[in-house]
Amino acid sequence: MNRDHRPSYLEIRNLRVVFDRFVAVDGVDLRVDQGDLRFLIGPNGAGKTTTIDAVTALAPAQGSINHNGHELVGRKTHKIVRYGVGRTFQTASVFEDLTVVQNLDIAAGLRRRMRDMVRSRRGVSPRIQEVLEAIGLTDHQETKAGVLSHGQKQWLEIGMLIVQDATVLLLDEPVAGMSQDERDATGDLLAALAERHVVIVVEHDMEFLRKYAQSVTVMAAGKIVAEGTVAEVQASPLVQEIYLGAAGTKSLEEARVDAQLVGLDPDAVTADSAPEGAKN
């Protein structure tokens, strides 16, 4: 929710990201509204992470990226964050030498006044306490972030996004390397967050996707090839072709793994007949 109490949105129009001559993202249009839990999927090199990088000014963007009326293209990273866009990375990047509370406190400090910066932290604010509880780290608040488990670090990162008042949460593979219990807890947390934030999740885990995604955008080779509910996307012939029909460009095993990931029968992938077979 932004300050006018209108629902938040992120609208990407005709986004292009070009590195030297390689076009990583080629004319992507994507709109995600508050209340949606959007998953962004696609084979390796599809441009998913690059799209997120473009939103946060880590990659050179052309086109338009609008968040609640603010144009983000051409802004610096810290300015974009100040408009309410927060993200996590594939590898958790918390401040390992600082405690959990210190991590959250730094994230919450964005709109702090100068006078408060020279003061020391006194106690834990109710807001941080609340977030600590939400991310399940209340018992570890004085623990150095570096000794947390992988899952806990990811939760801490999500917690940092919450306290920094982000209205858009861009999460890059948040459940990679998590146990089943941790995945479920993360999924429930994301579902709760989606009610009040624009949430976009880049994910490879199709089981996780089927359980929690409200809508899915499929990217391949820098373009969007399908968008809709999980069922709609799985039924899309184009998606099937991308995941099943890639036998010519990669090994049969890889194609089968990819196919299984989207919930298709891996045995449908064969060396010679895959693309045609998938279309039928």
Next chain:
Amino acid sequence: MSAAAPSTPSTSTTPTPAGTRTLPAVTEGAGVWTTGPRGALLGLGVGAILLLVVAPMTLSGFGLDLLGRYLCMAMVAVGIGLVWGRGGMLAMGQGVYFGLGAYIMAMHMTLADTTLEGESIPTFMRQNGVDRLPELWGIVQHPVVAVAAVVLVPTGVAGLLGWAIFSRRVKGAYFAILSQALAAAFAVLIIGQPVLTNGSNGLSNFHSLFGWDLSDSTNRTILFLVVAAVLLTMLAVTWQLYRSRFGELLVAVRDQEERVRFLGYDPALVKTVAYMIAALFAAIGGALFVPVVGIISPADIGVVPSIAFLIGVAIGGRATWLGPVLGSIAVSFAGTQLASVFPSFWVYFQGLLFILVIGFLPGGLASVTGFLRRRKTSETIEMEVTR
């Protein structure tokens, strides 16, 4: 406060992933990061008693001057501890700010002495064939202006340079080299302007400070007490800074600059502020160095002295609160002792010491106790895990 508070997920709708996996809670001794208020008061109290009471009572005038000199150098070290230890910026050119402070003060004192002697321009200028006081000198004639310039000029220069450097994301070894080049350039600049600065001879032979006779032993004791009080104040300021949110942010920038950007802060701004504070400390150290030591010359501010400032900081423990100041005083003391016995050997010994500390004890001597404590803690964790 922002109005976006409703974005917090209410705890009733949010499941808690707690309990899925637990770790032994390792809470390292707080002393590694910050000293508590009691410890800080104790540290400052002991320092105050030693410097403000014991030293003036026991040391001769010469000894007090020597200690005063060490304390002035230690002020630079406190600033380096801030930028290098906490901020990760290896500032190898603090001599620039030390020099700026020192030369502003020296110019003012030279002018004041000249006026007392009934002359219109300093002797060295007349010897260089100058008959009118340069405008640059005229500015610092008034003591208030001189003191203001000691504070504002180095801080302003550091602000401009720091912003230019850090907003271009120059860091690591590149920053170190750049800062060192600045020190070299500054020394060359001063040597190259003999009319303004008396070149490599520097400025010396001061008789008075703000109208006080510098040859009077009581005045010298008071000067020493001022120097000690300034250093203790700097330590109190850094102590508060280290435990403040700014201090935490600075450490965060040091460890993960990119991540800080994604929290909406501009790391360049954080680094520039720290750099300016260090410059201010160095400048004050320089300004007090001049009346205490009685001379400032390019030899005190170039590349070699700039690196020498670092050695004490590295040995004492750059990220700790008291490490830099204690290390700096110890190295200054050792330098005086050894240099009188083996004059040419000391420089090599200093270099060797620096390499050894950086190579084998990057946390400095202060990390030895922490290292032992950590080993103990990790042993207990292992026991808990294997149990």
